[in-house]
Amino acid sequence: MIFSPALIAYRLLTRLIEPLAPRLLDARVKQGKEDPQRVDERLGLAGAARPAGPLIWLHGVSVGEALSILPLAERIRKDRPDVTVLVTTGTLTSAQVLAKRLPPGVIHQFAPVDGPSAVAAFLDHWRPTVGVFVESELWPNLLMAAKKRGVALALVSARITDKTAEGWKKAPGMARALMACFAHVWPQDQASADRLTALGARVDGQVNLKLSGEPLPYDQGEFGRLSALIDDRPVVVAASTHEHEEMAVVGALDHLADRLFLIVVPRHPDRADEIARSLAQDGYSFARRSQRQPITDDTDIYLADTLGELGLFMRLADVVVMGGSFAPALGGGAVGGHNPLEPARLGKPVVTGPDASNWAAVTRMLKQSGGLVSVLSPSELPAVVGALLADADAARDMGERGRRAAAEAAAGLDRLWLALQAHLPAAPSRGRR
DSSP: OOOOHHHHHHHHHHHHHGGGHHHHHHHHHHTTSSOTTTGGGGGTOOSSOOOSSOEEEEEOSSHHHHHHHHHHHHHHHHHOTTSEEEEEESOHHHHHHHHHHSOTTOEEEEOOOSOHHHHHHHHHHHOOSEEEEETTOOOHHHHHHHHHTTOEEEEEEEOOOHHHHHHHTTSHHHHHHHHTTEEEEEESSHHHHHHHHHTTOOBOOOOOGGGOOOOOOOOHHHHHHHHHHHTTOOEEEEEEEOTTHHHHHHHHHTTTOTTOEEEEEESSGGGHHHHHHHHHHTTOOEEETTTTOOOOTTOOEEEOOOSSOHHHHHHHOSEEEESSSSTGGGTSOOOOOOOTHHHHTTTOOEEEOSOOGGGHHHHHHHHHHTSEEEOSSGGGHHHHHHHHHHOHHHHHHHHHHHHHHHHHGGGHHHHHHHHHHTTSOOOOOOOOO
């Protein structure tokens, strides 16, 4: 074991303060940050029984990481139905989204706090064979205890910024000790690979789970119903929008076409009341999805303020404008954009703003393929979106180029699953019929 004074101090401190965890969690319940019915899971107390046999544990802290896990969970359940898949996350929103998206048979639990007793209770109950941590979730007690129990650990889609790497350099022994816990480390890009190698990781290669995955699911009945209501009007979807972006996009596209049907899908539906007030003040005719307000011939905008239906709305689109990418151009803080592969997998032409820093490699790949266009501000949207709506063949060609590029980028999942299988017992023989 690598000696690290910082790691020893961390483990001692968490042991001393862990008795306060129930009180802190109760406060978070009152603030709406924890599920009152499942808060004990944060103390390592299981909310479900552990099935017999090998178990693969997948962990991602929040919505983006959790959703990137889904393709791997689906592959495991398809190829090895004898293996239980446990997914842990740390946020309420991620649990709500996964409740609608997890494959049958996959168990979800909230991740334990990083206290020695909570970690021990969690690991004693679930006894994982393999543990996969997505992006940059490095909890020392959890990692060290899992390693000690013989869990084969992998750090996947690892993303580490210069700032984070500089922070770890202040505790190099601790960084090396944590990196030594992983049997496999797969960064999502070369820059992260270089930084992790400098911290002591043995890098296997590059894998980005967010490049993998199937097209977003959707309700076929609802697709047919909404398509009939929209009729032949051109549809633009503003997906995963943030504060100020909704009204900027609405204003930019206002006079693009008299019959344009704009679907606005806010990243956080709890902002819908605020968005609705702004739309009403500016005189727009709109309908709210969450309130089941009807779409009529006079409806200009559909405020899709629900969770888990982005696949439905993107399938209705002729063009998708990705939110989270215009904030700096509107005087706000950087968001870093959202996953442009989601519309690309559906063959939809994608338009994004100037800030796609969280998806830089993906955006660059799609742009080089001809499946994505970037603009500097919402004021440039009319020219780009208008041209695509005016030339359906060009829009379809652009969407198809993006779809092919997205399919080619998904090969990393195969490499990852092949490596993880080496840590599993042989699959039971199915015998002859």
